[in-house]
Amino acid sequence: MKTTIIDGQKISQEIKLEVANETKSFQDSFLVTPGLAVILVGDDPASSIYVKNKEKAAIASGMAGQTINLPSTVSEKDLLQIIENLNLSKEIHGILVQLPLPTHISEEKIVQKIDPIKDVDGLHPFNSGLLSAGTPRFIPATPAGIRELLLRNDSNPDGKHVAILGRSNIVGRPLANLLSMKSIGGNATVSLCHSRTTNLKKITINADIVIAAIGIPNFVTEDMVKENVVVIDVGINRVKSSMTKRGYRLVGDVEFESVKLKSKAITPVPGGVGPMTIAMLLRNTLQAAKLQCG
């Protein structure tokens, strides 16, 4: 059996190009440039890279990208005020606060402060409520990217049994809603598994599509999946390595080499889900600008 290695890098480039073309025609019609503001609190090196990449990608798509770097000592009150100013700004259509935040700041309060029409991360309860109701507005970027990877790789989840491992608010839970929705890219029967699931293997071995988002290196092994399965690996884990200059390498939640042999299609790490997240964020930003311009 020939396994397809799903190329998230290539698909994300295609989507970025689509978004750039749509941005151009939107600008020509409305004379408005979609604007994305990304707030980074603290100086975590990995978060700084993610945020820089988001700004760069926005600019490359013809949008205005703005990063607001704040010290880790910033108060919750000041952060709320900054969001309020962005909520009122005519130039900013999408606001994203890079998580996690320092412990003295309530993530819940911050997420809820963002105007839902500018919530391009789709985490505001208003937007997660719309998704649960089956009428989504902004779909969180990683779940949206996963649905796109499936659709563009001849792996439509319609009628399939999908096992999702992990129930986080940014990946597992919204993904379960999305793939079970009555719509294109939905109609799956979803098993949402988590750390308290018993007999996990019994569920995964019967699944047509397995999606792992738990953050444990090489957790999914070949004995847990059936022949011809489609596997989406969301995990990004650093493991020590003397083979790289950085002293670590990135691996997913799936034991790639062995699971690949049983798979019809599988995403690599890196180069699978990761690049899709930024592409879908740009799509949400353009959609936010369109909504705000009526």
Ligand code: NAD
């Ligand atoms: P999280 O770290 O918030 O939570 C982990 C989840 O895994 C929990 O829901 C927990 O119930 C579940 N879990 C833990 N042990 C389990 C077990 N033994 N069996 C089944 N489920 C178990 O989750 P997250 O924020 O979604 O992150 C998960 C992984 O995905 C991390 O490696 C993260 O870096 C990665 N991630 C990647 C992207 C991307 O763009 N590629 C985006 C978000 C997260």
